[in-house]
Amino acid sequence: MAVLGGGPRLIALDVDGTLLQTGYPVSERVADAVRAAVAAGVHVVVTTGRTLLTTRPVLIELGLVEGHALCSNGAVHVDIAKGEPVAVHAFDPAPAVKALRNLFPEMIFAVEKVGIGTWATGASPGEFSIGEYLLVDHGALSSEPTPRLNGWWPAGTLDEMLRLLRCLRMPGASWVHGEFGPWLTVSRQGVTKGWALERLRAALGIPHAATLAIGDGYNDREMLRWAGYSVAMANAPGPILRLADEVTGDVAADGVATVLERWFA
Structure with missing residues (x-):
């Protein structure tokens, strides 16, 4: 954890299996931890495979009213305040x-x-x-x-x-x-959560060493490799657990909050 010094300045959070159990709301403890990080001036970036439409309810639950979200595994970059995409990286299917x-x-x-x-x-x-x-x-x-x-x-x-x-x-x-x-x-080709986060990090001018990512799925692989410090949920598959710097509690045990509460009470 020493790599993050006084705490992360950009936090990338997956949704399903990380922030919440699919089909259930974000727990009060996790939402409180995210809001505390935002109140401390940290860029909290919901980074998910979900579409823009299915990400919006999660942003509302977390109380995120400005900043950035990365949907569709990094292919859609959303301005939260406007509620609209600022970049869409499409391809011919x-x-x-x-x-x-x-x-x-x-x-x-x-x-x-x-x-x-x-x-x-x-x-x-x-x-x-x-x-x-x-x-x-x-x-x-x-x-x-x-x-x-x-x-x-x-x-x-x-x-x-x-x-x-x-x-x-x-x-x-x-x-x-x-x-x-x-x-x-x-x-x-080449569009991943990690690719999109690096573009955003560079635009915000945040040192790589001050980045934190938490995820649980195979679509989080590049995001975890990208982060200055990476955390996998205990419910992640073996290859993702082995990739991360740390393993936190599973989603049902509010593993995201366990990590964020070290800096943001």
Whole structure:
């Protein structure tokens, strides 16, 4: 912890599995710890795979009314005060959809329409009912650039999906898989949480050594590598636990608050 000296000046926080249990509100203790950090002048940056629309309720729960949020794994940079994106890093999803359909003919796809909702080729588990949810065919789904393409393979398992993905080639795009089932998220090549946080850190003029990141998923890998000090939740998978400088309590035990309360009471 000595690397952070008197405390972090930029804190990146994942949402699901970190700030909250999916489907549940942020706990009062975690919200209080985040608000105390903000009151101390720290840049608290919610950094999530969620869309802009599904991130907004979390920002409200935390009482964040200004500053920055990074959604869609860093592809959408949001000005919280305006409630609007200031940067969207989109890509053409058509080549990725074609390549994935060749590997997984039954895969269900969904693309983000920033600030509007989702276009999808079918229903998949865990979808949030915020914004428009429009069922479309593969041609319509692939017709416009998007910051995020999700794929869910209802007939398969995560292990089998990962085995088949070893031969996947998607020029101009990169992907990350989930922890609990056969789904993946595709973004523009090189766009990750860590990439977006480094751009923001440089713009704010904050020393790298004064950055802290807390996360639990495979999409947090680059964010944890980026941070001056990285913390994984106890509920994270093994590779993420081994990557972090520290492991805190799991999300049900308010692990984020346990870390932040060292500086912000």
